[in-house]
Amino acid sequence: MSQNSLKKIFIAQLQQGQQVSDIFLLSRKTLAETKAGKPYLALALMDKTGEIEARLWDDAVRYDAEADVGDFVLVNATAKSYRDQLQLGVSSLQHVDDAQVQLEQFMPTSKRPLAEMEAELQAVIGSVQDAPLQQLLQAIFQGETLERFVRAPAAKKMHHAYIGGLLEHTLSIIGMAVKTAEHYPMIDGDMLVAGALLHDIAKISEFDFGSVPFDYTDQGRLVGHLVLGAEMVRRAAENIQGLDRDKVDRVTHLILSHHGQLEFGSPVLPMTPEAMLLHHLDDMDAKMNYMEQLCDKMEEPGWQWTAYQRPLERFLYLQGRGEEQNVPMAPQSGQSKQGAPRKYTRLSNGQAKQKQQSLF
Structure with a gap:
């Protein structure tokens, strides 16, 4: 496995203003529209430490076809605060093959052996x-x-x-x-x-x-x-x-x-x-x-x-x-x-x- 496929940061470690380029599991995805009629993606991304809301505002229709719920995605984003909750503002995402990830990094597991x-x-x-x-x-x-x-x-x-x-x-x-x-x-x-x-x-x-x-x-x-x-x-x-x-x-x-x-x-x-x-x-x-x-x-x-x-x-x-x-x-x-x-x-x-x- 390529070293580049390993996660470098987990959701629990994210801080406001942080630039993120890492792999997450796409746990929820909705193609929606703003009041002005512009399409955007409402996403939920997860790893073994938790789940975070994310939004992709530009070129949403193209990125909607890139991955489905349950897929792994390479995300480029910025961590932002929205209504006192941390959220990722996504600029791009790319499908990642299952074979290129370590499942235990995305599967939450009990603290007890x-x-x-x-x-x-x-x-x-x-x-x-x-x-x-x-x-x-x-x-x-x-x-x-x-x-x-x-x-x-x-x-x-x-x-x-x-x-x-x-x-x-x-x-x-x-x-x-x-x-x-x-x-x-x-x-x-x-x-x-x-x-x-x-x-x-x-x-x-x-x-x-x-x-x-x-x-x-x-x-x-x-x-x-x-x-x-x-x-x-x-x-x-x-x-x-x-x-x-x-x-x-x-x-x-x-x-x-x-x-x-x-x-x-x-x-x-x-x-x-x-x-x-x-x-x-x-x-x-x-x-x-x-x-x-x-x-x-x-x-x-x-x-x-x-x-x-x-x-x-x-x-x-x-x-x-x-x-x-x-x-x-x-x-x-x-x-x-x-x-x-x-x-x-x-x-x-x-x-x-x-x-x-x-x-x-």
């Missing part, structure tokens, strides 16, 4: 004391399903929308689920952990994440990951001896109800203690990750207001990291200071047999 998280996943499955439930989990998390689960994003855009995001999100929920099961003796800890592991399993089919930008598959749009996940569990359960129908129904209920409200896509409301907890843990982790991503994008350190966040329907007051983003951060949830996976206790019938040993 995928192999480390996969090892933690196996430890979680091994911690389940209910033998039929553990066999169900082992039957599902293997082969191609496991490979895709380790790499899948948890969402298209809002939270954990990067390679490994689904596994990171799942492990984060499990970390909270284990502690919550210790706090409330009525909780069936094995059932809650199983639900946490399986609640988003079908996102491996809902999303196409073989290239960026991530998008929904036809099956994902037509059926959705809640129904697809329930189907996966029921198929796998047919071959597990000793796994009674009631337990399969309770696991399936966790998957189908975890969005919490009918208007949010759940065909049923949470109706067991484990389902109620899973919904709130899932919602909490998604929102915390969303806010963490916003903190990472803030250019200045210190407490400050964000722009209006439509997904949360509010302004947020967050602490920007600014230059501190380059300072080594504390280990991620579930990661020991030595990089070892979290140790999980075995929970059965809602009783913690011993306290969880977490190494942060």
